[in-house]
Amino acid sequence: MHPVDNPPPSFRPLFLERVPCGFPSPCQDYAEQKLDLNEHLIAHRASTFFLRAQGNSMQDIGLYEGDLLIVDRSLTPAHNDVVIAELYGEFTVKRLLLTPKGPVLQPMNPACPVIIPDPDTLVIFGVVAHFVHTPSRRN
Numbered sequence: 001m002h003p004v005d006n007p008p009p010s011f012r013p014l015f016l017e018r019v020p021c022g023f024p025s026p027c028q029d030y031a032e033q034k035l036d037l038n039e040h041l042i043a044h045r046a047s048t049f050f051l052r053a054q055g056n057s058m059q060d061i062g063l064y065e066g067d068l069l070i071v072d073r074s075l076t077p078a079h080n081d082v083v084i085a086e087l088y089g090e091f092t093v094k095r096l097l098l099t100p101k102g103p104v105l106q107p108m109n110p111a112c113p114v115i116i117p118d119p120d121t122l123v124i125f126g127v128v129a130h131f132v133h134t135p136s137r138r139n
Contacts, residue, residue: 041130047074051084053131057107058093067133069093070128082128093128113134
């Protein structure tokens with residue numbers, strides 16, 4: 001089975017009514033417009049891929065084990081971007097810090113060590129454009 005390069009739009013209702021996180025408010029009973037999540041989350045289809053997060057090194061930004069990462073290879077990595085990097089033949093997701101001494105890969109969990117890679121061998125595979133976190137796992 002191969003992924004579809006250009007899936008057809010899959011529009012779902014988008015309600016323009018905002019949902020307060022405090023006290024309940026009645027919602028409108030109709031959708032104001034339609035939203036295709038592919039259009040909303042994927043800016044560059046040809047250069048976007050998906051991964052699942054593993055481990056807890058990025059938990060302080062709300063990225064947890066099993067979350068879906070939407071990675072865009074066409075974006076130029078910038079300071080403070082969350083990136084997919086290759087280190088010693090393994091992939092990792094970390095925050096990229098561009099310092100005068102060179103790049104640093106910073107986990108977002110104080111229990112995990114900061115990584116100072118060799119700038120000549122560091123490969124950034126893409127920038128995490130979005131991640132989808134499921135607040136409660138249900139089987």
